Amino acid sequence: MLELLAPAGSPEAVTAAVQAGADAVYLGYGDFNARRNAKNFSLEELAAAVSYCHVRGAKVFLTLNTLVSDRELPAAARTAAEAAEAGVDAVLIQDLGVLRMLRQVAPRLVVHGSTQLTVHSLDGVRRCAELGMARVVLSRELSRDAIEHICLNSPIEIETFVHGALCMCYSGQCFFSSVIGGRSGNRGLCAQPCRLKYGWGERADANPLSLKDMSLAGHIQELKKLGVKCLKIEGRMKRPEYVSVVTGIYARAIRESREPTPEELAQLEAAFSRQGFTDGYYLDRKGPEMFGVREEGQEPRELFAQARTQYQSGERQCVGVVFYAMIRPGEPVQVGVQDEVGHTVTASGPVPEAARTRPLTAETVEKQLSRTGGTPFLCTRVRALVEPELSVPVAALNALRREVLQGLARERGTPAAPELGTFHAGVRYENRREPPxxxxxxxxxxxxxxxxxxxxxxxxxxxxxxxxxxxxxxxxxxxxxxxxxxxxxxxxxxxxxxxxxxxxxxxxxxxxxxxxxxxxxxxxxxxxxxxxxxxxxxxxxxxxxxxxxxxxxxxxxxxxxxxxxxxxxxxxxxxxxxxxxxxxLPLMLTENCIIRNRSGRCACGNPNLLTDRKGERFPVVKAPGCRNEILNAKKLFLAxxxxxxxxxxxxxxxxxxxxxxxxxxxxxxxxxxxxxxxxxxxxxxxxxxxxxx
Incomplete structure (x- = not known):
């Protein structure tokens, strides 16, 4: 079964994602994640989110996917230890120094390679496996043929983005925001300079770096056949209603082994788009039609209101449970419940009395115990042993049902004690004394x-x-x-x-x-x-x-x-x-050739200068594989x-x-x-x- 991974930039978004059918959510806690501008979570909110998700059968992945300095590593280690104690299921990383730290601090914590690692080939996936990662998120630029080849031969799980914003540059290789504005995308504070206007002459009068959002709605079943383990929705900066709408559409399509309907596709576009969507990278069809900008329009109030109602007032029954009951004369009533992974909770009630009029039947017990509405639990079966001619108040059975389900929720939501260690920077090497x-x-x-x-x-x-x-x-x-x-x-x-x-x-x-x-x-x-x-x-x-x-x-x-x-x-x-x-300094490495997009032909041999709003001119040069590299307007000089x-x-x-x-x-x-x-x-x-x- 495909796993659907949804973004959660706030506690409310966690609720929205899980109630919409997400199998897992990814979120940020602390200062070491690639969306530091998102609300992110306090420690109490993180613990509550993990408990909420685990009760409902969803996983929580923590993003620790930024570059971290030596002075910051001890704080990152504390973040990792706290996350492990809260019970997160995996951590996403970009920095191999953070990976090394995790081996010391939380050696049993599952590690996923972030898209910030720029993994785009089978060899890259194999290196991640060598490093002990269980999963890697591939670069968004890859075609379905490239994804298929990797999945067929990968020693670890493969995750791909399926919906949301596309960066112009390969993730992990963008330095535009930091060099120009001092806000690093590799440090979680990208200022999105690619969304601004640029031009090829004197004026910045177009948006040659602003890609449409991707949407692979329509390719879900194919991705499953390719061997992709997890489909990821981008959007930790988006509001909970957006998360609810998009997650719900993909979750239903996965669950029902189909593609989204025309009505659902319209809802995806209404929730957020940049002049529509693109699947150009996936289909290996690059070009100017992949580009677009966000047009100001009316908020889809009715759509978002429906989404808000759905996740605020409902409880999706998503965890199958089996009830057990034993009612015998002279013994307290016994009721138990067991979930799909073996958690079991039991409770005792009153001693049954002899029936005066209508004796209790197994059918009555099954009817009362299976009433799990308003909880995350769905009764799939009741096994009841009821001796004849006995009577037990219905209210007592209802109370026992509530008691065991509350106990089961506590057990599922309580994290196991993690194996924790201490971060040690290790031996310090002296600096070279001779000049470089x-x-x-x-x-x-x-x-x-x-x-x-x-x-x-x-x-x-x-x-x-x-x-x-x-x-x-x-x-x-x-x-x-x-x-x-x-x-x-x-x-x-x-x-x-x-x-x-x-x-x-x-x-x-x-x-x-x-x-x-x-x-x-x-x-x-x-x-x-x-x-x-x-x-x-x-x-x-x-x-x-x-x-x-x-x-x-x-x-x-x-x-x-x-x-x-x-x-x-x-x-x-x-x-x-x-x-x-x-x-x-190199600012961007792009799969899309913006030179060809501009002229309709290969013109890498000519001077190509991209002009920004301030009149700065950035050379655009050919990179291997008919890709582009955008260079800084000014030269670094330290002579x-x-x-x-x-x-x-x-x-x-x-x-x-x-x-x-x-x-x-x-x-x-x-x-x-x-x-x-x-x-x-x-x-x-x-x-x-x-x-x-």
Missing amino acids: VLTMSLRRADQLTRELTELRPALLYLPLEEAAAHPEAVRLALEGGRVGVTLPRVCWDREREELRRQLAVVRDLGVTDALVGTLDLIAPAREAGLALRGDFGLGVYNAQSLKEYKRFGFASCTASFELKLAQIRDLSKCIDLEMLVYGR DKQADYRRAGIWGARLLFTTENPRECVQVAERYLGRGRYEPNDFTRGLYYRDVE
């Missing part, structure tokens, strides 16, 4: 010149696709020293054969290292025999995550550029740490701040070359080596000196 080496990553092979290689970078990264296509560039780079390849952050299973071919080519050319940006690309790099180096896409935000990547065999990792310099300095570095010190980052204890300071011409690359590198006076016309210090929420 200079590393460089290029975006195009034509940026590489002999003049650049003569500057002897400690490690020079070329994009894998470019390196495989331009062996002469690899040979030239090798003259300057060690050479690595930057792997695409996103590479679907259908793209793996070509990726492996390219890896074999560059390995034979002498490439020794692979810069890996997601869990999905660890295996191909390993298989090619290349040294693993972690890129910024892994979201290294604390020392515990570094330890996890060390376990995977990484030689180095790149610090998240959402960290402040002081935080990077304070990281205990069990492996070499690199940081970006120059370049246009005059080298004393600051040299104190951070890092192994490597990386120059990230993107839109620069070959001469600019040399000038920048020379400046970072203490020569020349190069300085960008307009630059930023990034987030290294300012707090990110």
Whole structure:
């Protein structure tokens, strides 16, 4: 049976979701979840929500799916321990440091991989399984063929989004909100810059980054056949009435093995949409028709009023129970109840008297005990042993029924004592004292010149696709020293054969290292025999995550550029740490090609600048797989701040070359080596000196 997972941004939304038929809800407690702007729950509300759900047979999943700093980890550990004591059924995580902490604090707590992990391939799922996760939420961009391949071969459960808002960027790879506004989506405070207006000329007069909400209503039975375990509805920021309407429609369709009716589809659109819905990613049909904006209209008052009445005044009977009764002369009446998982509660009543007129029958007992209306329990059977010629007041039977059902509710709603431990940060590693080496990553092979290689970078990264296509560039780079390849952050299973071919080519050319940006690309790099180096896409935000990547065999990792310099300095570095010190920071990685959406043709070779409302211009460049990468309008520049980052204890300071011409690359590198006076016309210090929420 498909599990339906509904959002709960408030206690009222929990009620709405469960009464509408959700099998599970996901919610946030504390400051470490990807919807920190939602109301979220107090500890008392969390405990009450878990009890409410468990009594009614629903599960509760806690979102701990943000990047967490070292200083925050002890508080996150307390949150996890409190959630385990409250009885949550699973925790969703993005940060591998949080996963490592959970193993210490609540070792038996089930862990799910959040969509923020950017898992989009079978290899990514397998890495999650290696890490001990029981389930992973796939990237929303995947097609049904991609989902099917993963489900057929996955060692763990697969969860997919089925309804709600679509991010323009692959989840976990978006830095737009943090770099531009200091509010990080990876930290749970996305300001949704993708919903704003942008343009391709002087004016921001369109919405090229605002996707319609997804809706896979119409594909529910197919998803079940594909092997998906859980369908997830997005919307923790939405009101309870919305949760009730959407959950109810999907729950009925799942329960009745059908797709939503035209009337139900209209209700979904009335509840919330952005000029309709899209299933473009699922059908592998990307394009401008997937985009839309929220149009102000009248609230569906009648629809929401009906939903409110349904979850506020009704009690859905969703837990099957069996009653037992034994009525014999000279002994107190015995009544018991048992649920589907074996919880049993019994109670004793008065001693029956001899019948004066109408003796009690088994049918009468069954009739009274099966009256469970107004409770979450549905009587499926009554087994009554009633000796003849006895009498028991009906009121007594009713009282016994209420007593055992109340006892059953208490038993179901009381969490088992969890196994808890203590979080220990572990041994602290001393920072490097020697200055960092200079590393460089290029975006195009034509940026590489002999003049650049003569500057002897400690490690020079070329994009894998470019390196495989331009062996002469690899040979030239090798003259300057060690050479690595930057792997695409996103590479679907259908793209793996070509990726492996390219890896074999560059390995034979002498490439020794692979810069890996997601869990999905660890295996191909390993298989090619290349040294693993972690890129910024892994979201290294604390020392515990570094330890996890060390376990995977990484030689180095790149610090998240959402960290402040002081935080990077304070990281205990069990492996070499690199940081970006120059370049246009990547803001978005998109499956939809907005360049093609604009012009109707491939035009990646031309300059493409996206203009915002303030006149800032963001380069849009091609990413592997005909995807787009949106880069920051301003270049990160720290050449005059080298004393600051040299104190951070890092192994490597990386120059990230993107839109620069070959001469600019040399000038920048020379400046970072203490020569020349190069300085960008307009630059930023990034987030290294300012707090990110």
